[in-house]
Amino acid sequence: MKHLSIGIGVAAAALLASPALAETTYVTADRMLDVESGRYVAAPLITIEDGKIVAVSSGASPEGANVIDLSGHTLMPGLIDMHVHLDGRPEYGGYSGLQFSDRFWSVIGAANARNMLHAGFTTVRNLGASDYNVVGLDQAIEAGWVEGPRIVGAAHALGATGGHCDQTFLPPSFDAKSPAVGDSPDELRKRVREQRKYGAEVIKACATGGVFSRNTAPGIQQLTLEELTAIADEAHFWGLKAAAHAHGAAGIKAAIRAGFDTIEHASYADDEAIKLAKERGTFFSMDIFNTEYTLSQGAANGVLEENLNKERELSQAQRDNFRSAHKAGVRMVFASDAGVMPHEDVGGQFRVMVEYGMTPAEAYRAATVNAAEALGQAGKVGVIKPGAWADMIAVDGDPLNDVSQMTDVDAVIKGGVRVK
Structure with a gap:
């Protein structure tokens, strides 16, 4: 199993530099925590191209799109x-x-x-x-x-x-x-x-x-x-x-x-x-x-x-x-x-x-x-906003009421690729 996990890790990392990232990817979740305001945004729809966020809106993803579906989870910046x-x-x-x-x-x-x-x-x-x-x-x-x-x-x-x-x-x-x-x-x-x-x-x-x-x-x-x-x-x-x-x-x-x-x-x-x-x-x-x-x-x-x-x-x-x-x-x-x-x-x-x-x-x-x-990287990391790297995490609870959620995050996305 060691060799399998390492192989998966390298494959996922290789995707970070892959031209395939030119394809548009969407991330959806039940809600997103806006860390600056400390408030939740319902049904976020994050649009990603070339590893970066190009749009943040709400609603469903387009039919047939490449989607990272995090239903049941709260989305946060990496x-x-x-x-x-x-x-x-x-x-x-x-x-x-x-x-x-x-x-x-x-x-x-x-x-x-x-x-x-x-x-x-x-x-x-x-x-x-x-x-x-x-x-x-x-x-x-x-x-x-x-x-x-x-x-x-x-x-x-x-x-x-x-x-x-x-x-x-x-x-x-x-x-x-x-x-x-x-x-x-x-x-x-x-x-x-x-x-x-x-x-x-x-x-x-x-x-x-x-x-x-x-x-x-x-x-x-x-x-x-x-x-x-x-x-x-x-x-x-x-x-x-x-x-x-x-x-x-x-x-x-x-x-x-x-x-x-x-x-x-x-x-x-x-x-x-x-x-x-x-x-x-x-x-x-x-x-x-x-x-x-x-x-x-x-x-x-x-x-x-x-x-x-x-x-x-x-x-x-x-x-x-x-x-x-x-x-x-x-x-x-x-x-x-x-x-x-x-x-x-x-x-x-x-x-x-x-x-x-x-x-x-x-x-x-x-x-x-x-x-x-x-x-010195404001707007590039630490936020879910257009222009930032598409780095995000997801937890299955309410992080504003339970910080223990941060000891075992359910999903990690780096540069638009789900790595966990």
Whole structure:
């Protein structure tokens, strides 16, 4: 059965690049959720040509037409996860990943991409990967060789020598370091150019320490304001968005002042940081679900006690600050940090987003229109409107009253092709 499922996946992916998409396709369902208004539209009729939506109306499809019939279901835009790591798995924590060859992670990436697509995430932003694994994966998906979501990838994440985005697990004799570290504004400008040269479509930098590294404290700033400003300025010069990994309040505020478009994690955001983000229109990208997996399964997966302790210390603060930031009106996007947790389970985050202050409609906007705007792709993904890619999901219940629907979507359409 493994070979059969892979064959079906490749065949479906190949259709994405097929000239056959010139045929008009219609999608029908009982109703459609307009994520912007938070209201249902009855009996939607979506017209698709060449993988894109050309019309949204209501009623029956033409007789004899090519129809994806989702009767009994609610139609929604394809979801967007703004913080994933496709070439990682949480089952291999700490040093356990060293048992595999480098290319193992490339293959894992293909499996994770398919899992995320089938979970309803038709677009993802990959914020950091080794060896340009996800750049190659993106190319393979676009060429139709494997099945997966649209990827906006960062390649290697930038950081300071010895910081969270450097290699921190091996002794000096290995001379192990990330190719994207830098220790001055000029060095980090060059790192931006190198990552863009080799396929980065967004730039990520680590402004503070992190949980899953050694000898780094999440709350401590690791890049100066001048260095962060150089990174954001250079990214924007090349037309790229900039994302800052930042747990601590000082690093969050420095990254906002430097001009970063999104703040990842934002765990210890204080009142000043929240006010500053709202004033500047900076998006918070807060992964408030994965802590449940890490604290329940991390030790069995080889995660070191040092890292588990850091997760225990910040997880509740991050959730509380998610509530505070949302209440204050900070713009929020959906972010799971998949790779720290299983990619196929990230839909469970909607439950926690609602538990910590969002309505279901607000949570869905975070994973659609807000995320699309933060990507710089408003109107192209995250909506069911003319001109957008024909990326949609369907659930069989009432998602405005039951966010658990998002943990097992019934149908996924990418580029006008039903892939689940």
